[in-house]
Amino acid sequence: xxxxxxxxxxxxxxxxxxxxxxxxxxxxxxxxxxxxxxxxxxxxxxxxxxxxxxxxxxxxxxxxxxxxxxxxxxxxxxxxxxxxxxxxxxxxxxxxxxxxxxxxxxxxxxxxxxxxxxxxxxxxxxxxxxxxxxxxxxxxxxxxxxxxxxxxxxxxxxxxxxxxxxxxxxxxxxxxxxxxxxxxxxxxxxxxxxxxxxxxxxxxxxxxxxxxxxxxxxxxxxxxxxxxxxxxxxxxxxxxxxxxxxxxxxxxxxxxxxxxxxxxxxxxxxxxxxxxxxxxxxxxxxxxxxxx
Amino acid sequence: xxxxxxxxxxxxxxxxxxxxxxxxxxxxxxxxxxxxxxxxxxxxxxxxxxxxxxxxxxxxxxxxxxxxxxxxxxxxxxxxxxxxxxxxxxxxxxxxxxxxxxxxxxxxxxxxxxxxxxxxxxxxxxxxxxxxxxxxxxxxxxxxxxxxxxxxxxxxxxxxxxxxxxxxxxxxxxxxxxxxxxxxxxxxxxxxxxxxxxxxxxxxxxxxxxxxxxxxxxxxxxxxxxxxxxxxxxxxxxxxxxxxxxxxxxxxxxxxxxxxxxxxxxxxxxxxxxxxxxxxxxxxxxxxx
Numbered sequence: 282x283x284x285x286x287x288x289x290x291x292x293x294x295x296x297x298x299x300x301x302x303x304x305x306x307x308x309x310x311x312x313x314x315x316x317x318x319x320x321x322x323x324x325x326x327x328x329x330x331x332x333x334x335x336x337x338x339x340x341x342x343x344x345x346x347x348x349x350x351x352x353x354x355x356x357x358x359x360x361x362x363x364x365x366x367x368x369x370x371x372x373x374x375x376x377x378x379x380x381x382x383x384x385x386x387x388x389x390x391x392x393x394x395x396x397x398x399x400x401x402x403x404x405x406x407x408x409x410x411x412x413x414x415x416x417x418x419x420x421x422x423x424x425x426x427x428x429x430x431x432x433x434x435x436x437x438x439x440x441x442x443x444x445x446x447x448x449x450x451x452x453x454x455x456x457x458x459x460x461x462x463x464x465x466x467x468x469x470x471x472x473x474x475x476x477x478x479x480x481x482x483x484x485x486x487x488x489x490x491x492x493x494x495x496x497x498x499x500x501x502x503x504x505x506x507x508x509x510x511x512x513x514x515x516x517x518x519x520x521x522x523x524x525x526x527x528x529x530x531x532x533x534x535x536x537x538x539x540x541x542x543x544x545x546x547x548x549x550x551x552x553x554x555x556x557x558x559x560x561x562x563x564x565x566x567x568x569x570x571x572x573x
Numbered sequence: 574x575x576x577x578x579x580x581x582x583x584x585x586x587x588x589x590x591x592x593x594x595x596x597x598x599x600x601x602x603x604x605x606x607x608x609x610x611x612x613x614x615x616x617x618x619x620x621x622x623x624x625x626x627x628x629x630x631x632x633x634x635x636x637x638x639x640x641x642x643x644x645x646x647x648x649x650x651x652x653x654x655x656x657x658x659x660x661x662x663x664x665x666x667x668x669x670x671x672x673x674x675x676x677x678x679x680x681x682x683x684x685x686x687x688x689x690x691x692x693x694x695x696x697x698x699x700x701x702x703x704x705x706x707x708x709x710x711x712x713x714x715x716x717x718x719x720x721x722x723x724x725x726x727x728x729x730x731x732x733x734x735x736x737x738x739x740x741x742x743x744x745x746x747x748x749x750x751x752x753x754x755x756x757x758x759x760x761x762x763x764x765x766x767x768x769x770x771x772x773x774x775x776x777x778x779x780x781x782x783x784x785x786x787x788x789x790x791x792x793x794x795x796x797x798x799x800x801x802x803x804x805x806x807x808x809x810x811x812x813x814x815x816x817x818x819x820x821x822x823x824x825x826x827x828x829x830x831x832x833x834x835x836x837x838x839x840x841x842x843x844x845x846x847x848x849x850x851x852x853x854x855x856x857x858x859x860x861x862x
Contacts, residue, residue, distance in 0.1 A: 350626070351819035358823060373628075377822055435710045440795060440816035441626050467624050470636070470798030473712060473806045476790050476816055480695065487700055490709055 312547050313341045318352020318365035319444045320478055321393060321496040322536050325567045326365050329555050332563065336554075340547055349444025356539055357381055362548055364539040367393065367444035367496070388538045390555050392570040394497045394525040395449060395532040398482070398504040400489040405429040407517040409510040410531060411461055413453050416492065419469030424490065437481045437493040440474040448534050449494050459512065494532075497525070498568030525570040536569060601839055605832035608632065617833065621799050625817055625827040632830040634837075636799040640714060640807035641838075644789060647718025647803050648725060648782040653775050655722075656729030657764075660771075663730070664737035665759050676731070683727035691791030694720040699792060706804055712794035714803040720788050725778035732777060736770020737763055769852045776849030780842050786811035810834050 316326050323346030330342035344365075352364035357378045370378075370385055378385050397413065399405060405427055408416075415421040417436050425431045439446040456462045468474075475481050481493040486503035493504075497520055500506055508517030511531045524530035544552050554560050556572070564571040609617060612632045620633015659679075663672050698719060699711030706715070740763050748758040764771065794806025795816065808816070814831050821828035 347819045350821075354819070354822045374822070377825070433709045442816060442819040447626060467627060468797070470621075471796050471806070473710065474795035474797070474808065474816060475712075476795075480791065483695070484710065484712065488703070488710055 312339060313343065314363065314548055314551060315361045316342065316344045316363045316365055317355045317361040318346065318363075318539075319349040319367040319536070320346040320439075321367045321443075321445060321498070322346065322365035322390075324498055325391060325536065325564060325569055328563045328567055329551075329560055332560075333551055333554050337547075337550075340551070342551070348439075348442030349447070350442055353385075353539065356385060356541065357383055359383060359541070362540065363544075363552075366537045366539060367534060368448045369535070369537065370539060384542045385539045386542055386544070388540070388544075388552060388556075389535045389572065390538050390552075391536040391561075391564045391572060392525055393534055393536050394520040394530050394570065395445065395452075395494050395534065396497055396500050396506045396520040397492065397494050397509060397532070398485055398500060398506050399492050400485055401503070401505045402489050403429060403505065405507065406505075407508045407510060409513050409515075410453055410456055410459060411512070413509075414456050414461075414466065417449075417454050417468055417472055418466055419471050422471075432490045435484075435488060435491040436469070436472045437484055437491055438468055438472045438474055439478065439481070440476055442476075443478075445478070445494065445496065446474075449532075452532055452534070453494075496568075497522075497570070500568070522565060522570045533570075598839075601832060601836045604829060605834075605836040608826070608829035608833035611826055612830070617830075623797055623813070625821075625830065630826055630830075632826075634810070634813070634834060636797055637808055637810045637813045637834065638837075639799050640793065641783060641809040641811070641841075643714045643800055643803045643807060644718045644721060644793060644809050645779060645782045647715055648721035649775065649779055651719060651722035652725045652729055652778055652782075656726050656774070656778065657733055657771055659726075660730050660733035660737055660774075661759050661764065664734045665763055666755070676734075679727050679730050682723065683731075685724075687724065687785060687787040688791075690720050690724055691788040694788060694792035708804050710794060710806060712792060712806055714793055714800055714805060714807045714809075717789045717793035717807075717809070718782075718803060720792055721782045721785055724785060724788065725781045728781055729774045729778040732774035733767070733771045736767035736774065739770065740766040769855050773849040773853040776845050776852065780845040780849070783845065784811065784838065784842050786815050790815050810838050814838075 316330070323344055326344045330344050334340055334342055346365070349366040349368050352361065352366055353370055353374050355361040356364040357374065359381065370387070375385060397408065403424070405424060408427060412421065412427050416427070416434055417438070421427060422434055423431065424434055438449070450468065451457045454468060455464055455466045475484070478495050478499050482495055482499055482501060482504060485491045485493045506520055508519045509531050510517045518524050518530045520530050525533040538552060540548060561571040612620070617632055617634060618638070619635055620631065621635045622631045622633045623636065624631045663675060667675070694716055699716045701711070702708065702713065702716045702719070703711030744762050744766055745758055748762045753761070789809045790812040793809060793812060795808045795812060796806035797808065798805065800807040814834055817827060818831050821831055
């Protein structure tokens, strides 16, 4: 009984190998683009990718969003075609890229406002940047100090994988561009670092004392956005597409794509699609703000 | 001929695991040790500030280390009494039919992916812990420890049960002959007889709790302060590595510091497993005749 099986085995293997080679050649997606980076940009990139793939069936695009830092690290290591980022690349990262022979090329694809959200039952509806900074550096630990109930503040943040973490640290915690700017400020030790934006939203939705800073696209009915005042004398501004675009909302930021040098070929046509009026229409659908 | 072939295949497989283990150790040492030239070991272990993305970065892991201790302590304090009692019930009291139904169920518990455990902790347990202990947030070491205890229970139960069943029946019969009740027999004969096996089970459970990542990342809260109580939000060492490694550029300072944490974790779990091994070996020798 053993012999016939062995005899059959060889042709079977050959056929299997042939089948493998044939499917590899005949499969429809012949070019693939990899996008890695910001958690915030992921919903937007995914919508663009789906739309672009349905128009160009020979292209396959994969999007993953572990964080801007991860994306930039991947770009430096040459393991991604496009890095999606919610913060500008740092000089130290450009230096590292150059030693690896990578030339980071920056393209702004949309804008985003970082909303600050609290539980709907929280009476606080306005905060200044300085108050936010004090909350996130543990100097203010009770809602009473900012006009709320006598309850402890639970400050939630993204972890260091996230571009939002760095953006919020520079623009809010360190008050970049304000007279009170202080470069040495860091997140306080009692701030909770969470591995995903969704986890922060979920916690705010069920915890009356929590505060968190998701991107505009993540805000749901279960949480309440707070109006932000640049300084105590400025009016409070709620985050919205209009206020981000006209620059009155203080915590806004660019959403960026980075490529190794000027994009070419299919990557260029994908980015051209993103920047086209058709692509920009999708931006507001996802909850971000389209370019100009 | 065939015998030879199989023999050499098995030999290769055995060698391969050793080679892989040595490779992992070498990698950890190569990537992790340079961190100590930027931050002296003393400051690395006893520093309480961890700002990896600041200029200049600061690396101190006291809070991570203490967090790991808290979470492991909570997990052990919950899982050991329940686990050993459950093992004693299964091995000594339960009728064969109950044992045959319960044991596979416990083993299924071991197969639940840790991310699912994290999700359960996030959605179900943390609101409960928050209201039960009147905390600011339910994302804390206690919630993580409770979830981890559920994950180390199956190991503790199944290894302790094996140890209890290895206690020779002569012992039990001698005890009954002296007029001891079932409980007295379990308490004074079976458990002491299987003590080294139970210790090994506890050690394996502890090792599981120290090394678990996804659950603590999701549930422990991730605050950087040195936790003074298990109800504080905290970031154990495994969570610190997972939440930082994606952002770290290969070969950069943060990358090296995270590998150094990995090295410390590896030494810690290795020590726990070695002790467990030793103790188990002693148990085997005790009843070998």
